[in-house]
Amino acid sequence: MATYAYRCPACGDFDLTRPMGEAPDRAVCTRCGASSPRRWDAPSLAGMNPALRSALAREEASRDAPEVVRRSPGGERR
Numbered sequence: 001m002a003t004y005a006y007r008c009p010a011c012g013d014f015d016l017t018r019p020m021g022e023a024p025d026r027a028v029c030t031r032c033g034a035s036s037p038r039r040w041d042a043p044s045l046a047g048m049n050p051a052l053r054s055a056l057a058r059e060e061a062s063r064d065a066p067e068v069v070r071r072s073p074g075g076e077r078r
Contacts, residue, residue: 005039008032013039 002020007013008029014036016027029036 005041006036007039008034008036010034 001017003015003017004023005013005015006027008031011029011031014030016023023038025038026035027038
């Protein structure tokens with residue numbers, strides 16, 4: 001599911017969640033029912049959970065320069 005932004009001429013901005021690629025060019029305002037055009041914005045990538053963003057960055061970096069592991073984390077050496 002993706003979140004799409006619309007701008008009502010009377011009420012202002014509102015968002016609708018729809019399956020990706022299925023957002024209409026116009027939507028009914030959730031407050032007043034007016035026909036509202038879709039608003040084009042950059043994706044909300046900054047809103048990602050910081051821990052998830054960090055994990056994804058480490059995973060991507062490990063493709064080219066994997067970290068060397070000498071023993072398993074938390075385990076004792078045999």
